[in-house]
Amino acid sequence: MNGTEFEPILAPSWGYALLAIFGIVWVALGIWWGRKATTYEGYAVAGRNVGLAMGAATAVATWITSNTTMLAPQLALELGVLGMLAYATASFGLFAFAPMSGRIRALMPQGFTAVEFVRRRYGAAGYFPFLLISIFYAVTWLISMAMAGGKLLEVLSDIPYGTGMSVVLVVCMLYTLFGGLFAVIGTDFIQSVIIAIGLVVVAVTILMHVNVGGVYDEVTTERPMLMNMMFPAALMALFNNMLFGFGEIFHSNVWWSRAFAMRESVGPKAYLLGGILWLPIPVVAGFLGLAGPAVGVGITSPDTVGPLVAAELLGTVGALVVFVIVFCSLASSIDSLLAATADLLAHDVVLPVVARQAQHEPSDRTKRRCAAGAVIFLSVVAWLFAIQENSNLAQVLFFAGPMVGSCIWPILGGLYFRRPGRWAACLAMVAGSACGLWAYFGIGYFVASLVGAAVSAVVFAAATWWAPAEFDFQRLQAPPQRESLSPGESGV
Amino acid sequence: MRRPTACRPWLLPAILAGLLAGGFSASAAAQDPPENQPPLQFIEAVDGEPVREIGPVQEGYVTLVWTRDPQAAGYRVLGESGRVLYEGRMRQTFLSGLPDGVHEFRVASVDEQGEVIREGPQPVTVTVEHWPLALAWTLFGVGAVVMLALVTVLVIGSRDSAMTATT
Numbered sequence: 001m002n003g004t005e006f007e008p009i010l011a012p013s014w015g016y017a018l019l020a021i022f023g024i025v026w027v028a029l030g031i032w033w034g035r036k037a038t039t040y041e042g043y044a045v046a047g048r049n050v051g052l053a054m055g056a057a058t059a060v061a062t063w064i065t066s067n068t069t070m071l072a073p074q075l076a077l078e079l080g081v082l083g084m085l086a087y088a089t090a091s092f093g094l095f096a097f098a099p100m101s102g103r104i105r106a107l108m109p110q111g112f113t114a115v116e117f118v119r120r121r122y123g124a125a126g127y128f129p130f131l132l133i134s135i136f137y138a139v140t141w142l143i144s145m146a147m148a149g150g151k152l153l154e155v156l157s158d159i160p161y162g163t164g165m166s167v168v169l170v171v172c173m174l175y176t177l178f179g180g181l182f183a184v185i186g187t188d189f190i191q192s193v194i195i196a197i198g199l200v201v202v203a204v205t206i207l208m209h210v211n212v213g214g215v216y217d218e219v220t221t222e223r224p225m226l227m228n229m230m231f232p233a234a235l236m237a238l239f240n241n242m243l244f245g246f247g248e249i250f251h252s253n254v255w256w257s258r259a260f261a262m263r264e265s266v267g268p269k270a271y272l273l274g275g276i277l278w279l280p281i282p283v284v285a286g287f288l289g290l291a292g293p294a295v296g297v298g299i300t301s302p303d304t305v306g307p308l309v310a311a312e313l314l315g316t317v318g319a320l321v322v323f324v325i326v327f328c329s330l331a332s333s334i335d336s337l338l339a340a341t342a343d344l345l346a347h348d349v350v351l352p353v354v355a356r357q358a359q360h361e362p363s364d365r366t367k368r369r370c371a372a373g374a375v376i377f378l379s380v381v382a383w384l385f386a387i388q389e390n391s392n393l394a395q396v397l398f399f400a401g402p403m404v405g406s407c408i409w410p411i412l413g414g415l416y417f418r419r420p421g422r423w424a425a426c427l428a429m430v431a432g433s434a435c436g437l438w439a440y441f442g443i444g445y446f447v448a449s450l451v452g453a454a455v456s457a458v459v460f461a462a463a464t465w466w467a468p469a470e471f472d473f474q475r476l477q478a479p480p481q482r483e484s485l486s487p488g489e490s491g492v
Numbered sequence: 493m494r495r496p497t498a499c500r501p502w503l504l505p506a507i508l509a510g511l512l513a514g515g516f517s518a519s520a521a522a523q524d525p526p527e528n529q530p531p532l533q534f535i536e537a538v539d540g541e542p543v544r545e546i547g548p549v550q551e552g553y554v555t556l557v558w559t560r561d562p563q564a565a566g567y568r569v570l571g572e573s574g575r576v577l578y579e580g581r582m583r584q585t586f587l588s589g590l591p592d593g594v595h596e597f598r599v600a601s602v603d604e605q606g607e608v609i610r611e612g613p614q615p616v617t618v619t620v621e622h623w624p625l626a627l628a629w630t631l632f633g634v635g636a637v638v639m640l641a642l643v644t645v646l647v648i649g650s651r652d653s654a655m656t657a658t659t
Contacts, residue, residue, distance in 0.1 A: 077586070096643075096646055200634075232625055233550065233551040239631075239632065239638070240635065305586075416653055
């Protein structure tokens with residue numbers, strides 16, 4: 001080993017320069033795309049006119065989060081080959097959402113958010129727990145992304161954590177604020193191209209520099225359980241991660257807003273294509289985690305092993321590539337979260353209050369201001385938590401695993417079948433979340449989503465059998481109204 | 493019908509703030525090690541207290557943290573066979589893939605040339621006891637059943653909605 005392990009991989013001046021360049025370019029793009037967002041519908045759902053290329057690109061880019069560059073290698077390093085494969089199964093969620101996106105678009109051609117669907121489908125009993133779960137998950141994900149940004153930039157180029165985190169968050173806030181979903185999807189397209197090229201470069205270089213057999217020998221010697229297909233924790237994590245991914249996608253307004261934004265019949269193809277394009281990425285990233293010990297990279301924290309190994313193998317140019325990939329993956333997720341969660345807060349929390357007090361539907365201008373205000377509010381909240389640099393804060397995201405797992409059945413059953421009623425949805429979410437959280441603390445994070453989804457399934461089925469409803473899907477065709485939370489009534 | 497968040501707009505932010513605060517308070521911050529700790533002392537990541545034995549860990553991975561040596565340019569962690577498992581400037585390392593058993597690790601500080609300056613006063617032992625395979629396979633089976641049910645429901649629902657759309 002030489003002395004370079006005692007210095008940052010990329011000189012801070014390079015890091016600052018890249019941050020400045022990307023920050024200015026991305027905000028400028030946000031302002032430019034923002035010219036299209038002249039109405040609330042344009043701002044929130046990009047005019048419902050997104051085509052296949054943009055649709056697939058935004059699906060891929062949004063699902064390539066900093067988790068893909070950090071968590072995939074981490075799972076490989078913690079849980080071995082099975083852990084790496086477990087992470088790759090998150091693409092199955094995109095495959096499953098493909099037909100669902102078409103169903104969503106057909107059922108609610110004037111819809112805006114996932115919470116709106118749950119409110120109109122299940123009423124107050126479903127609305128309240130689902131809203132809490134949605135916001136809790138979105139905010140914790142947002143905070144974890146911001147923290148990941150600060151941490152990665154510090155590890156790669158010694159940019160102080162607070163500075164890096166703040167710059168990434170502010171840049172994402174600004175271009176989302178100016179351009180809404182137009183800017184988010186447009187920058188996603190550019191980011192997905194950059195990420196794809198960068199990962200191909202990284203993958204090819206790894207194969208040129210690393211002896212796969214040597215990696216196997218080294219890992220088998222130093223960390224034998226990582227290659228063991230009978231690794232107990234990894235076996236438990238396999239379906240858990242898959243169900244966490246399903247729950248994330250099925251419930252999150254990040255994906256529903258895109259379903260509403262895409263043209264009719266584009267959604268299923270875009271999500272299917274996105275899943276196919278995304279599938280190999282965590283395998284490449286995961287291999288970096290396994291290669292870390294073999295190439296002599298000092299691993300301090302499992303979530304930084306991926307970028308560190310890539311930068312170690314590729315030198316300064318490679319470090320630049322890694323920096324750019326990391327920035328793009330962070331930005332593509334943070335902007336999606338900001339836009340989708342702001343729409344949810346505005347559409348399903350603030351605007352109903354405004355409408356009730358004014359006793360008429362808010363104007364388009366008011367809606368846009370609410371959404372913009374929500375973007376700023378969420379950014380401030382995320383910054384306030386992330387600036388504390390509490391290294392265990394990111395673990396809070398895993399609390400949301402059982403909660404989102406419990407939402408799978410109310411969403412799936414509610415989209416396709418008339419019989420599930422409000423109590424089936426409510427009880428499934430509450431019981432699934434409670435039991436999943438018990439499993440989280442009693443066993444571990446790697447079983448929490450599985451337990452949440454399994455309990456939710458049993459409760460949902462039992463409650464549907466015990467108290468069936470007869471929902472009329474035609475009622476979802478009408479434009480959204482805000483006066484009532486009774487399910488089954490026409491638009492209200 | 494009464495709408496909780498519409499009639500009481502403060503309710504949702506209050507509940508959300510409580511959930512977030514509760515979640516974050518359950519995750520304790522890593523503290524700076526207390527003053528007067530000897531250099532290269534293994535410490536707990538959570539509270540900075542000295543530690544000699546860790547475990548049992550059931551997933552086979554552990555993060556080792558140690559106190560600072562003011563003269564060090566970097567640090568080196570060695571395994572039981574003297575094999576170097578970590579070398580770098582940070583005061584922690586992550587080890588994983590450990591099999592069942594008791595494992596001993598040592599830390600040393602090194603200078604810019606990689607020469608050892610000082611060795612840690614005591615090693616740390618990590619006891620690994622993996623989860624029972626019976627539990628693992630049971631949960632694997634439950635997961636497979638849930639996934640199968642999910643796919644079945646999705647296929648049936650998609651097929652029925654397609655048939656409804658064409659009739």
